[in-house]
Amino acid sequence: MNEPLSCAQYCPRARQDKHIARACHCATPADRLKAVRLLFIGDVVGAPGRKAVASLLPGLRQQHGVDVVVANGENSAGGSGITPDTAADLFAAGVDVITCGDHLFDQPEVAELLDSETRFVRPLNHPPGTPGQGSTVWEHPGLPAVAILNLQGRTFMPPMENPFHAARAEVKRLRGLARVIFVDMHAEATSEKIAMARMLDGQVSAVIGTHTHVQTADEQILPGGTAFLCDAGFTGPHDSCLGRDYEPVIRRFLTGAPQRFHVARGRVLLQGALIEIDPESGCARSIRRISEPLAA
Numbered sequence: 001m002n003e004p005l006s007c008a009q010y011c012p013r014a015r016q017d018k019h020i021a022r023a024c025h026c027a028t029p030a031d032r033l034k035a036v037r038l039l040f041i042g043d044v045v046g047a048p049g050r051k052a053v054a055s056l057l058p059g060l061r062q063q064h065g066v067d068v069v070v071a072n073g074e075n076s077a078g079g080s081g082i083t084p085d086t087a088a089d090l091f092a093a094g095v096d097v098i099t100c101g102d103h104l105f106d107q108p109e110v111a112e113l114l115d116s117e118t119r120f121v122r123p124l125n126h127p128p129g130t131p132g133q134g135s136t137v138w139e140h141p142g143l144p145a146v147a148i149l150n151l152q153g154r155t156f157m158p159p160m161e162n163p164f165h166a167a168r169a170e171v172k173r174l175r176g177l178a179r180v181i182f183v184d185m186h187a188e189a190t191s192e193k194i195a196m197a198r199m200l201d202g203q204v205s206a207v208i209g210t211h212t213h214v215q216t217a218d219e220q221i222l223p224g225g226t227a228f229l230c231d232a233g234f235t236g237p238h239d240s241c242l243g244r245d246y247e248p249v250i251r252r253f254l255t256g257a258p259q260r261f262h263v264a265r266g267r268v269l270l271q272g273a274l275i276e277i278d279p280e281s282g283c284a285r286s287i288r289r290i291s292e293p294l295a296a
């Protein structure tokens with residue numbers, strides 16, 4: 001596991017004037033309130049991914065003193081989409097809020113989640129009239145409120161409303177409800193994810209990318225105090241192409257002919273990121289990548 005990055009290293013007191021309307025998160029340890037520890041789990045793929053969450057999450061919660069768990073569940077049903085049953089598996093395993101992405105409508109049963117599950121968010125920037133919610137505020141006794149916002153990029157992705165305009169307005173609203181704000185930016189292009197994080201720097205606690213299923217090594221705390229990781233990776237079988245058997249994917253690239261992409265088997269990892277957040281300022285104190293193997 002990687003060593004956490006320290007906010008003191010990335011955000012010295014000399015830069016605290018950038019923390020507009022926020023307390024400086026570089027206070028001495030004695031001055032600090034207990035951090036909120038948020039574990040984000042990258043795209044959970046199929047039964048192997050759900051099994052990894054169920055098996056590994058209790059230990060991770062205990063090991064890291066995790067307060068709140070957010071997981072991207074867009075591939076939790078056979079690798080494509082999400083159903084009430086696969087969402088229930090994740091909630092039962094200890095996930096508090098589930099985010100989604102471009103596979104939102106792959107399973108028709110998702111309608112039930114969109115209509116009635118307050119712990120499920122889909123990308124905010126769907127057109128007006130789309131069922132479901134783009135954000136939620138998670139509350140738990142003894143902990144500060146945590147807002148979770150889901151966005152979807154447009155570069156090499158299906159057409160959507162502009163996520164940048166949508167994010168600006170929604171973050172402004174959420175800042176009236178919670179100081180801790182987590183953003184799952186579901187997007188293909190690194191540039192779009194970096195630009196979103198830079199635009200929201202100092203206004204949200206973390207912007208973590210999903211969708212590519214490849215964990216990046218760029219975890220950092222931006223100058224305004226927002227934790228960032230371009231992609232959290234995925235939770236599922238890694239001897240694969242993004243969680244699917246790679247042979248049909250190779251055939252698809254060789255011939256262009258449609259193939260069935262089954263969820264792979266074998267070496268399973270739970271991937272994501274652990275973020276420590278100052279409850280008063282909402283700034284991130286540290287971020288570390290998580291990549292935990294599931295014992296065979």
Ligand SMILES: [Fe+2]
Pocket residue numbers: 074101102103186210211212
């Ligand atoms: Fe996706």
Ligand SMILES: [Fe+2]
Pocket residue numbers: 043074075101211212213
């Ligand atoms: Fe995905």
